[in-house]
Amino acid sequence: MDQTNKTLVTDAAKAAASIPSAQGTTGSNPLVAPSTDRPRILVVANQKGGVGKTTTAINLGTALAAVGERVLIVDLDPQGNASTGLGITTAERKVSAYDVLIGAALIEDAVVPTKVPGLDIVPSTMDLLGAELELATVQRRSHRLRDALARMPRNGKQRETSEAEKAMTARPYSYLLIDCPPSLNLLTINAMTAADAILVPLQCEFFALEGLSQLLRTVERVKTSLNPRLEIQGIVLTMFDQRNKLSDQVASDVRTHLGDKVYRTVIPRNVRISEAPSYGKPALVYDHRCAGSKAYMRLAAEMIQRERAIRRSAA
Numbered sequence: 001m002d003q004t005n006k007t008l009v010t011d012a013a014k015a016a017a018s019i020p021s022a023q024g025t026t027g028s029n030p031l032v033a034p035s036t037d038r039p040r041i042l043v044v045a046n047q048k049g050g051v052g053k054t055t056t057a058i059n060l061g062t063a064l065a066a067v068g069e070r071v072l073i074v075d076l077d078p079q080g081n082a083s084t085g086l087g088i089t090t091a092e093r094k095v096s097a098y099d100v101l102i103g104a105a106l107i108e109d110a111v112v113p114t115k116v117p118g119l120d121i122v123p124s125t126m127d128l129l130g131a132e133l134e135l136a137t138v139q140r141r142s143h144r145l146r147d148a149l150a151r152m153p154r155n156g157k158q159r160e161t162s163e164a165e166k167a168m169t170a171r172p173y174s175y176l177l178i179d180c181p182p183s184l185n186l187l188t189i190n191a192m193t194a195a196d197a198i199l200v201p202l203q204c205e206f207f208a209l210e211g212l213s214q215l216l217r218t219v220e221r222v223k224t225s226l227n228p229r230l231e232i233q234g235i236v237l238t239m240f241d242q243r244n245k246l247s248d249q250v251a252s253d254v255r256t257h258l259g260d261k262v263y264r265t266v267i268p269r270n271v272r273i274s275e276a277p278s279y280g281k282p283a284l285v286y287d288h289r290c291a292g293s294k295a296y297m298r299l300a301a302e303m304i305q306r307e308r309a310i311r312r313s314a315a
């Protein structure tokens with residue numbers, strides 16, 4: 001583990017210790033979720049554009065990897081911002097999420113390792129723009145990603161050919177994070193159909209709640225007709241500006257409406273977060289001491305606490 005990651009783990013552990021529900025957990029590291037035989041699949045979605053979906057997927061993925069989880073991000077947005085933000089070049093996108101969705105490639109052949117140890121990505125290309133139309137007449141078109149993930153090797157019993165596949169079976173993923181486009185289109189429906197839970201970034205702005213009810217109705221519809229296991233993991237307030245009274249008001253409104261579904265951690269507006277993607281690095285690697293990075297580490301700790309509670313109640 002290099003110095004950046006060592007510091008990340010220490011900082012993340014401190015962050016976890018500062019979260020009330022993480023205190024008093026005995027016998028194990030509060031940050032590390034118990035492993036199960038299959039990864040937890042979380043979809044990061046909100047049909048509103050520019051609310052922090054990609055930033056959350058990248059930095060949460062990095063924070064989870066920094067505390068020893070094995071993480072795969074699936075970039076399901078034709079804009080490909082998660083891929084670019086993680087420094088994936090065009091040459092590394094020969095096999096992409098599009099190929100996986102249309103059935104031209106296996107997911108393990110699309111996986112590209114990132115510079116963050118333990119964090120891989122299935123990159124996206126603009127080809128995804130055509131996927132909706134191409135899949136329109138295909139059977140189980142909402143289940144394409146779910147079916148592809150179900151075929152993903154995880155226990156070494158399946159065929160082992162590529163290096164990526166060997167790496168995958170040697171140490172299986174504990175978390176899959178799916179980054180969605182700003183739309184409730186077939187790509188987002190595929191992600192929701194494949195997922196265990198949804199994580200919704202909500203920007204602290206005047207119209208924050210606008211559109212949220214539509215998103216939650218879509219979650220309910222997917223739950224009823226496509227994926228009964230889909231739950232809301234949590235809602236994360238992003239781009240909080242403490243100098244702006246409106247941010248405070250929006251945050252308290254959202255908490256009043258959505259109660260404990262809203263994470264205690266709030267992501268502040270922070271210039272270092274917006275600079276990081278242009279260097280092809282997560283903010284947590286670009287500047288792990290900035291307020292935004294620290295907030296994402298606290299979010300990861302809080303999310304893992306929720307995951308533990310979910311697993312405890314399921315056991």
Ligand SMILES: Nc1ncnc2c1ncn2[C@@H]1O[C@H](COP(=O)(O)OP(=O)(O)OP(=O)(O)O)[C@@H](O)[C@H]1O
Binds near residue numbers: 051081240267270271
């Ligand atoms: N906490 C933050 N502080 C400052 N800038 C931020 C923060 N979070 C995200 N940004 C910036 O805001 C812009 C939108 O963020 P991001 O790309 O994560 O949103 P998104 O919801 O994925 O957008 P899209 O809907 O287009 O996919 C980006 O330029 C990003 O760098």
Ligand SMILES: [Mg+2]
Binds near residue numbers: 077
């Ligand atoms: Mg995005």
